Amino acid sequence: MTDTVLTAVPAVPAQRSMYLLGGRRVQVRDLLEARLLRPGAKLRFVRRRVGDTYHAEVTEAGKVRLIPDGQEFQSPSRAAMVAAGMRAVDGWLAWTVVETGKPLDALRQDLLDRAVATATEEPGDETRELRVHERLREARRRADEQHPEEFSVRELLSLWGAKDRGDQITRIEADLANHGLITSPSFRKVTLDSTVRLIVSSGDADEASVAQVGAPAAAADESDAADDPIGLTVGNLPSALGGLKSVAPNATFEEAITKLLLNDFSQLAVLNGPRNLRGAITWKSIAHARHADPHAKLSDAIDPEAVDVRYDKELIDVLPDLQRNGFVFVRNEQNIVAGIVTTSDVVQAYGEMAMPFFQIGELDRSLRRIIARDVDLDQVGAVCNRRVRSFDELTMGEYQRVLADPGVWSSLGWPLDRATFIERLDEIRQIRNDVMHFNPDPPPAGTIEKLRKLNSLLRLYGEIA
Structure with missing residues (x-):
């Protein structure tokens, strides 16, 4: 049987359109199911720069099988990386269908367009x-x-x-x-x-x-x-790519000191061009140079051991350098020395991330203690519609469900409005979900204050028996 790609095919079923467009990545098996690709179709990956060509075929299960070694991969990119021994490559663009010369990416775009064509126009x-x-x-x-x-x-x-x-x-x-x-x-x-x-x-x-x-x-x-x-x-820290103050290697002490004072900095990068980091000037290096020689030049005060890292380096991996030097310079995606991260920047970032954890932890303990004190497990299980063996099993959403129950709320004896309290608790539940996903962004303004105020309220009314 020859390898062909069908030209007249039924549209992607409407019920699958939203699934394909939102939430997951298109896979080779989707092309098979849509009859845009046939099992056994031959694929070719040509690296023109080095003159190498690699071959593969599509299996009935929607995998890419390398020829001749037979390794199979669900991901076209992984298949291309292994075949060529490369660290990274987009296999959807790399692999072309031999019969038509089309890259897999073109078939993927056809699939998406068909999904759109069959989607409903209902709002939502x-x-x-x-x-x-x-x-x-x-x-x-x-x-x-x-x-x-x-x-x-x-x-x-x-x-x-x-x-x-x-x-x-x-x-x-x-x-x-x-x-x-x-x-x-x-x-x-x-x-x-x-x-x-x-x-x-x-x-x-x-x-x-x-x-x-x-x-x-x-x-x-x-x-x-x-x-x-x-x-x-x-790079998640604002100062990392937010502009950098620097001096040239032939600058004067007066220029460096003025920039340090005007910007309230403790260090400056010494650059001989945007990508050529020669080191750093710090108050400490200035003091050492002038103490050793009152007639020293700024070049004598350059610390050549200054560390520079890429913007996408994990912050936790940079902590030893920050502990040792107090700062690191940051290179952007174009390898330009574009910013600086200091120990105080890291303390602030981790503090912003840690505070919601502490507040949510206190909230969890308070809600669990209040429910365990006033509600029995059978009642909790009935409200949650599952068997509950211990109050420690309850989730934030289940705390909310239990306290929203009119009977439970009445048993608390709190002089508070149940609907308003549950509305705030629902906001906190969403905040908690976001925090637990380790969102790298600072919490929205007011988040910490909301958590603090709810914890304060629970400390006050949680004592009412």
Whole structure:
């Protein structure tokens, strides 16, 4: 049987359109189910820069099987990476169908367009998915034309109705990947107000392009997303890419000292061009140089051991350097020395993340103690509609459900309005879910105060027997 791609195929079922457009990444098996690709179809990956060609075929299960070694991969990108021995490559762009010469990405876009064509026009979540698809399709067109769109991270997230990088981040990354797009720099690894460009992920990533966008981003595929860490990165701190004060190696002490004083800095970068970091000038290095030689020049005060790191480096991995030096300089995606992170920046960032944890922990203990004191387990189980063996099993949502029960609320004897209290508790539940997803963004204004006030109220009325 020859390998062909069907040209007249039924549309993607309407009930699958929302599933494909929002929440997960398109997979090769979706192309098979839509009859855009046939089992046994031969694939080719040509690396023109090095003159190598790799071969594969599509299995009945929707996997990519390398030829001749027979290894199978669900992810086209993983298959391309293994075949070529590369750290990162977008397999959807790399693999082409031999029979037609079309990349897998073109079939993926056909699938998305069909899903849109069969989607309903009813208001609701699916309408938003359609708007996102149209917006990303336009962004892809401009990226292909080498005129990528630029957004602040905050503006990008707003396309999905999100205000921060909380529990929608998986959906956002899936939608971007389905359109063959990534952001440069990675939108997860900079601040909300940083500017990012929507670009096409590389179909033949070499070492230079990988260094620019980062290996997981360049791979841009479902199996690689799990490898991309979600903890705080250096670039998540505002000072990391927020501009940098520097002096040239031939500057004077007067220039350096003036910049230190005017900006209330403790250190300055010494740059011989935007990418060439020669070291740092600090109050300590100035004092040492002048103590050793009253006639010293600024070049004698340069500390050449200053550390520089990429913006996407995990913050926890930088802590030893910060402990030793008190600061690190930060390079952006273009390898320009663009900012600085100090120990005080890290203390502030971790403090902003830790405070909600402490407040939520106190809230959890207070609610559990109050319910355990006034409600028996059988009543809790009846309200939660499940068997509850211990009050320690209860979730924040179940605390809310139990306290919303009129009988339970009456037994508390609190002179408070139940509906208003439960409304606030529901807000706290959503805050708790966001915090537990380790959102790298600072909590919205007023979040800590809401938690504190509810904890204060529980301490006051929780004592009423």
